[in-house]
Amino acid sequence: MAAQSKIKAGELIEPGDSDVVELAKRHLVQPWPYAGSVGNEARALIGEGDGIYITDGSGKRLIDGPAGMWCINVGHRREELAKVMYDQAMALSYNTPWYTMNAPSAELARRIADAAPGDLSHTFFTTGGSSAVETALRFMQFYNNVRGRPEKKLILSRGGAYHGSTYLSASLNGRPRDRDWMDGADELVVKLSSPDPFRRPKGMSIAAFSDFLVDQFRDTIARVGADRIGAFIGEPVQASGGVVVPPDGYLKRIREICRDNDILYVSDEVVTGFGRLGHVFASGDVFGIDPDMITFAKGVTSGYFPLGGVIISERLLEELRRSNHPDALFGHGLTYTSHPIGCAVALANLDLLEEGVLAHTREIAPYFQARLKTLEELPLVGEVRGLGLMACVECVADRESKDPLQLDKDVGKRIDAHCHELGLLVRPLINMCVMSPPLIITKEQVDDMVAILREGISRTMDDLRKEGVWRG
Template sequence: MAALRETRTGANAPSARAESGDAVERAKRHLVQPWPLAGSIGTEARALIGEGEGIYITDGDGKQLIDGPAGMWCVNVGHRREELARVMYDQAMALSYNTPWYTMNAPSAELAQRIAAYAPGDLDHVFFTTGGSSAVETALRFMQFYNNVRGRPEKKLILSRGGAYHGSTYLSASLNGRPRDRDWMDGADELIVKLSSPNPFRRPAGLSVEAFADFLVDEFRDTVARVGADRIGAFVGEPVQASGGVIVPPDGYLKRIREICRQNDILYVSDEVVTAFGRLGHVFASEEVFGIEPDMITFAKGVTSGYFPLGGVVISARLMEELRRSNHPDAMFGHGLTYTSHPVGCAVALKNLDLLEGGVLDHARKVAPYFQAQLKTLEELPLVGEVRGAGLMGCVECVADRESRDPLQLDKDVGKRIDAHCHELGLLVRPLINMCVMSPPLIITKQQIDDMVGILHEGISRTMEDLRREGVWRG
């Protein structure tokens, strides 16, 4: 591994830069990027990343950057972990693939057992998928199957919330409630009932946070009464709305929603695609952080620290038992993926769990309060309306002024402006319209947090100067 590193960054650096240029041209001609705009679809090249090590990545020009988003919330144990690369190689040499339709492999069985041991309550059955979108899709299709088998074909509606992001497959994307996600895309709207975002920063004027929590719970209860519990199959919610801007709900809100779901036989699906596997300091956050025992938990991203595509759903034993006791023993859950329970992915996830258990989780819990405290210092900047977060995930939200909290008077790409300045200074952030989201690898040190926050401070300061100079913002 060291020899490979020396070759790529040392003597062959000029050819590596030439290769970067070739990659850009190939992308512009042939590669369709995710989430493209119609005006540039199929012709776009994005920032090229060549290497990674620890919390750092290197771009196509050879510039080292702190990987602020940890890839996409996922590189939890850091880049270039030889342990994970070695397991990937060893498992591929032993068994690279098996069909899950009529065979199985040992790593998937072991991983299911270990994940079940961490899940709350009676969640002890695991269905493996290829990522977060397919995990949420699986949970929803399981809900449909469950209610069909139990003779309740009308109980299929799904409750979701503003600000949510649950995936890019047809059904999972239908749940999304972020601005611009659905403007030009179709969805299964007839199956979805949308609720308000649990965002305390955007709560109605005059409401305390406690009163806002009451409002959200009352809205949920009233919606169930209006629509009919006999028609609602599931509620799907992220413990912390990640791509919606790291929305941390009011204290006690999730527990109260869970109780309403239990009272009305509505399956509670906790979408932990982002929050699981250490992002909030635990393998699962639902019970450890928020005190809830859902009926299903979806996961992905950090389960392999992004080294291999893998996701899954942990399902309550109660639901399995009810299906086995039904009057339709021959009913088939007609759902599966070619790469369900992939042996390489499951082997990587097992080693990733070893690393998490071996000190990464402890470190994440210890360093998280410092991370949150240092990020909070950015509120001294006039452009910053709020800094919020939990564990090792945080968001800096910019506003035109703090009194109105209005982001719309700002340039809509203010997040991209900040990201551009930070990139120049040595930090990659994730821009979301008027927000910058941070979720670094869990191995980040206090000194590296200081470096990250210092660059963010300077990047926001430079953006303020740009906006003033252009007359977009007076501060």
Template sequence: MAAVRDITSTEMAGAGAQDAVELAKRHLVQPWPFAGSVGAEARALIGAGEGIYITDATGKRLIDGPAGMWCINVGHRREELAKVMYDQAMALSYNTPWYTMNAPSAELAMRIAGHAPGDLSHVFFTTGGSSAVETALRFMQFYNNVRGRPEKKLILSRGGAYHGSTYLSASLNGRPRDRDWMDGADELVVKLSSPDPFRRPKGMSVAAFTDALVAEFRDMVARVGADRIGAFVGEPVQASGGVIVPPEGYLQRIRTICRDNDILYISDEVVTAFGRLGHVFASGEVFGIEPDMITFAKGVTSGYFPLGGVILSERLLEELRRSNHPDAMFGHGLTYTSHPVGCAVALKNLDILEESVLAHTREVAPYFQAQLKTLEELPLVGEVRGMGLMGCVECVADRDSKDPLQLDKDVGKRIDAHCHELGLLVRPLINMCVMSPPLIITREQIDDMVSILREGISRTMDDLRREGVWRG
């Protein structure tokens, strides 16, 4: 394979970059656009990546704080992944999954099942996280139809959740502004409270808050009827909702209620799987639960190829095989299900994770969390929280009321702009900044990241004071 040539700053800042900006404004519709700029917008142009760093169109080198979108787990520009992609494409670039199969998908399913908790032993591959969650929900519907329970279809979700952008998966979302102008299958979804200890009622202990969440769940099942509820879908850590780490024991208690009421527990590990919390899957290793299904994507290929999937319990499949409807068809599939290139890349990515990256993540994560926590010294910061190599800095107008800066909803973007100038890309979420760097990050690079973030927040405080928006 030919050597990969460095991209120079001059090349990045040349006519090609400017052409891309103009072409985007004329032809490219960006994801999550506002109506006032839809189809006429160009965003920050990124042209190169190396390890934990990316390079923008001006040639500025930035720490990739969000790891792309929670996904560049083994870092940018891993030649071994690029080589596998090339080799597999030259051997078999595609096969139809309707009536043929390929070897990489079978091997990957076996290896993924080997890391999954409990009896999760079979894998259905999709194109990403949204289609993985959609598949899990459609399987729940099929499962209950075959078992003669067509009324058992309601889905329990939570405030602060993010589960995707397809119609059914997006209907589960509970983040602010996600659904303001979008339709959804609201008749199928029942929303519960976010398990966010920072936003618990004033004066309530975490233990009492946990009890209240569990009681709410139990009461909802009783009120709606277990015979009508097909599944609960929950992220072990609510990622795009602001890295909400649930109280200890909460997920285990919810799992018990689901099992007692024959409600399928779907653990959405699109973000937390493949190393983000130091293990291939977090459900069992970190939170001590054995779900009925696990959805995954993102880190399964470290973002090098679109791939996702659902891991299914052997019990569920055996119940289908024993049913009185052996000819019932699960009429669901995707053109790129079990894509040979994606599965080959995922196999090599799993090799890299198993060889050293998972252990490194477990070793460096406590330092990452401790260094981020020092940012709570800044008066604009209400809380720093996280787990593994994912963290969130939540800014508030004052710590007593925990007002999320309603006077300036773009405080996260302000911080990101300053950090970009200083050499760091962050993920701004209204009044929050989310960090989930590549898992190969070192202690020294963590120091750099936190130092820049501290300065970016400090500059934002100065801006808000100068503008009279915040007195802090």
């Protein structure tokens, strides 16, 4: 029988309400749970957000280091976005996308086309990043079926990648432990090496590493056959894989190889899109590439409403329209495709980005990266890397071996616990701490964030020394 609760519908829940914790442990299944605690765990309770800050269940004010999940780009408690949600809900809360449409989605599609590189001109809206990637891949399959190439369906993905949690999108993931206990469409995916310069073979220059990655890409196509490979998908910066910034020019070279072999290039900008690197889209403005499709989510509404999408090249659509199968049906859609509230919020969010947030991001990003780079002075830190307002502090047992696991696979959680006590929420990823704060962060707030992170790492080093598991 369900537990009785003191909480009523529509009632403001106080952050310190112990009843919330009990309800979660009794009835809530959290994302990415372990079997030993599934359905019986309560995570850190967050009560409020304001600007770059959140308040936890005890009332402690914390810098929101990960911006929720890479997404609170314009900050918490933006009244402009809340008002748009209310106004749109009062005007039109929903319409079926199967045989009707709404004005905000059409206008948002136009704005996105204006900002996208190359001939990317049409957007299919989804509910988030996983469904955006799923849509792009299903479109690739449909495209090749219509063009009479049913065997051209394999997908090239890379080590360290994260592309989602739905069945097909999750099959592309290349992070440690993501797939240990989970099934996937392995027969459709061909994995390549991670483009991580920090973990390149010992003695190899970054330029030689880039050549190695490109040669591996060509060799894989030659081995598997271009006639069987439908798409390559890659994040411009591998986000959840540890903010892996690829070698200069690598993505351009991969794009050219895809073009030469009639392989669709899908740029997964679920994280890097809508401001994280200082532009609406990073593919063209930062990396100089024009993909066949771009997937996006997260920052498109700054996390205020679930929305994602895939932008599709005009060339691909024109080829379908010219095909010999005009009645072929792209049998794909979602109940909340082109949701009027989500699209209205995205339009207002895009206004905020273009009216100053993007420029501020480009201005403050070098300071953000430079201040975090000072943490490499600490012996536990192997590398600090990043681009724009996303960065990773990777901890290692020693810098020579770069081994993260001899040390402690949960060292990131240890640092996070100390930082939480000091006033900063970080995102721990095994031996890494990922930072991607709201784009409105100031220099003074960057200084606060880095000072707390430095102290959190220092306290963790003291703990590890006392336990005798590390002597750095």
